[in-house]
Amino acid sequence: xxxxxxxxxxxxxxxxLPGIGPKTAQKxxxxxxxxxxxxxxxxxxxxxxxxxxxxYCSTCFNLTDTDPCAxxxxxSRNRKLLMVVEEPRxxxxxxxxxxxNGIYHVLHGALSPIKxxxxxxxxxxxxxxxxxxxxxxxxxxxxxxxxEGEATAMYLASLLKPLNFKVTRIAxxxxxxxxxxxxxxxxxxxxxxxxxxxx
Amino acid sequence: xxxxxxxxxxxxxxxxLPGIGPKTAQKxxxxxxxxxxxxxxxxxxxxxxxxxxxxYCSTCFNLTDTDPCAxxxxxSRNRKLLMVVEEPRxxxxxxxxxxxNGIYHVLHGALSPIKxxxxxxxxxxxxxxxxxxxxxxxxxxxxxxxxEGEATAMYLASLLKPLNFKVTRIAxxxxxxxxxxxxxxxxxxxxxxxxxxxx
Numbered sequence: 001x002x003x004x005x006x007x008x009x010x011x012x013x014x015x016x017l018p019g020i021g022p023k024t025a026q027k028x029x030x031x032x033x034x035x036x037x038x039x040x041x042x043x044x045x046x047x048x049x050x051x052x053x054x055x056y057c058s059t060c061f062n063l064t065d066t067d068p069c070a071x072x073x074x075x076s077r078n079r080k081l082l083m084v085v086e087e088p089r090x091x092x093x094x095x096x097x098x099x100x101n102g103i104y105h106v107l108h109g110a111l112s113p114i115k116x117x118x119x120x121x122x123x124x125x126x127x128x129x130x131x132x133x134x135x136x137x138x139x140x141x142x143x144x145x146x147x148e149g150e151a152t153a154m155y156l157a158s159l160l161k162p163l164n165f166k167v168t169r170i171a172x173x174x175x176x177x178x179x180x181x182x183x184x185x186x187x188x189x190x191x192x193x194x195x196x197x198x199x
Numbered sequence: 200x201x202x203x204x205x206x207x208x209x210x211x212x213x214x215x216l217p218g219i220g221p222k223t224a225q226k227x228x229x230x231x232x233x234x235x236x237x238x239x240x241x242x243x244x245x246x247x248x249x250x251x252x253x254x255y256c257s258t259c260f261n262l263t264d265t266d267p268c269a270x271x272x273x274x275s276r277n278r279k280l281l282m283v284v285e286e287p288r289x290x291x292x293x294x295x296x297x298x299x300n301g302i303y304h305v306l307h308g309a310l311s312p313i314k315x316x317x318x319x320x321x322x323x324x325x326x327x328x329x330x331x332x333x334x335x336x337x338x339x340x341x342x343x344x345x346x347e348g349e350a351t352a353m354y355l356a357s358l359l360k361p362l363n364f365k366v367t368r369i370a371x372x373x374x375x376x377x378x379x380x381x382x383x384x385x386x387x388x389x390x391x392x393x394x395x396x397x398x
Contacts, residue, residue, distance in 0.1 A: 002291040004264040010249040013242040018230050019223065030288055031217050032246055033253060033262060040250050043212040044243040047231055050209040051239050054232060063232060065203040089229055092201040 007033065059130065061106040061123045063088040071095075071103060078102045080137040084127065084156060086110050086144055094142070102140070105130065110148035111155055119155065127156075131163070138166040145172055206232065258329065260305040260322045262287040270294075270302060277301045279336040283326065283355060285309050285343055293341070301339070304329065309347035310354055316347075318354065326355075330364070337365040344371055 003011065007029060015025035032040045056062065057069035064070065071077060071091075081102030085091055091104050107122040119125075131139075139160055143149035157167045172190035174183055183191070202210065206228060214224035231239045255261065256268035263269065270276060270290075280301030284290055290303050306321040318324075330338075338359055342348035352368055359366045371389035373382055382390070 002294040003287075004253055004262055004268070006245075006249040006252040006264050007262055010245040013245040016238065016242075017227050019226065024218065026288060026291070027218065028216050029249070030262075030286075033249060037250055039215065040246055043215075044246040046205075046209040046212040047239055047243040050205040050228065050232060051236055053205040054203055063203055063206055063229075065205050069203070087229075088202075089225065092225070095201040 003029075056106075056108075060104045061108060061126065062091050062104055076101075080135055081140070082131075082134075082136045082138070083140040083142050085142050086149065086152070090142065107143070107152065110143055110146070110152040112148045112151075122152070124156070124159075128159070131160070131165070136165065138168060140168050140170065142170045202228075255305075255307075259303045260307060260325065261290050261303055275300075279334055280339070281330075281333075281335045281337070282339040282341050284341045285348065285351070289341065306342070306351065309342055309345070309351040311347045311350075321351070323355070323358075327358070330359070330362070335364065337367060340366065340368045 002008075003026075010029040010032065011022070011025045014020055014028050015022050017025075020028070032043070053065050054063050055065075055067060057064045057067055057072055059068045059072045062069050062071065066073070078101050081100075082105055083094065083100060083102055084105045084107060085094070086107050086109060088106055091106060094100050094104075105123065105127050107124065107127075109117055109122050111117060111119065111122070139156075141153040141156055143152045143156075153169055157169075160167050171194050172187065173194050174180065174187060174191045180188070201207075209228040209231065210221070210224045213219055213227050214221050216224075219227070231242070252264050253262050254264075254266060256263045256266055256271055258267045258271045261268050261270065265272070277300050280299075281304055282293065282299060282301055283304045283306060284293070285306050285308060287305055290305060293299050293303075304322065304326050306323065306326075308316055308321050310316060310318065310321070338355075340352040340355055342351045342355075356366050356368075370393050371386065372393050373379065373386060373390045379387070
């Protein structure tokens with residue numbers, strides 16, 4: 001033990017955070033000990049308050065401090081357009097673009113046989129119950145363009161299409177500002193498949 | 200606001216930490232909300248406990264939960280050998296090597312005219328008072344090999360030498376495992392100046 005015990009304990013707790021190694025944990029711990037006391041307390045309080053005051057929306061399963069969440073409650077959102085995403089952070093990313101005015105459904109993961117994650121571990125049943133009650137026309141599958149995300153989208157499409165929903169998938173293709181030269185084969189193939197007529 | 204308010208607040212507090220940008224802060228916040236509640240609470244508690252139970256040792260100014268600190272209290276340490284370092288983390292690094300059995304004095308910074316840090320902002324006066332009372336023979340100046348650290352070492356040497364202490368500076372040279380080809384000029388020059396006879 002090269003640090004006093006409470007310091008060592010703080011370093012240990014910080015190094016449990018994702019992407020924080022022992023060196024960074026040490027730097028953060030010493031910062032928290034040298035910063036004005038209010039700063040350190042504000043962080044501790046923010047952690048406790050966020051844990052106490054946030055839950056998952058019982059409708060869309062996004063992180064929220066009200067139930068239903070602000071988006072589900074908002075009368076100006078288009079309730080006929082539902083976007084399915086993997087995680088709460090995806091909702092934040094889409095909201096930031098300002099280009100979507102529908103509602104969401106957060107699955108809390110993607111199918112992954114390797115990790116042992118099946119449909120029963122995701123909010124799939126909740127989606128089906130919700131769709132039986134709400135006036136949704138189109139379901140946009142916005143799971144990640146990864147193997148797991150694709151598998152999840154395919155699985156959901158196979159469930160939802162027979163129920164006569166319009167099921168769409170977000171486009172794959174070249175990211176804006178990227179270079180064809182450095183694009184991987186699969187992305188290029190998807191970009192070709194998804195080509196559109198210029199009008 | 201794309202996240203619920205308590206979540207946004209947590210992200211904001213986390214992004215005040217050094218080296219934590221908004222993306223990482225978001226990742227950490229969502230982790231803290233999805234991890235078991237005990238984990239999040241353990242971190243908050245560790246922050247508060249560390250703040251409450253650590254102070255600076257009134258002798259050496261290292262971070263400690265006892266006063267004097269464990270090193271200053273330890274009767275098996277050599278009290279005639281005192282190492283001056285910039286920060287508490289330097290004490291931890293030296294202790295980890297296990298190759299020093301003396302005592303420390305933590306300056307809490309280095310001289311920097313640009314940042315407006317003068318001797319009165321460091322624990323220099325405290326060092327002189329301490330040296331007037333303790334039976335120190337040799338003072339090892341282990342400030343960083345940076346412009347500020349060098350200036351601080353020079354300044355301390357000019358204060359301490361007239362008081363008839365043996366004042367030494369940690370060696371500069373090539374780091375073990377490095378490659379002469381990639382060494383910078385200044386390091387190489389210092390390595391040459393510091394050459395020793397092989398016996």
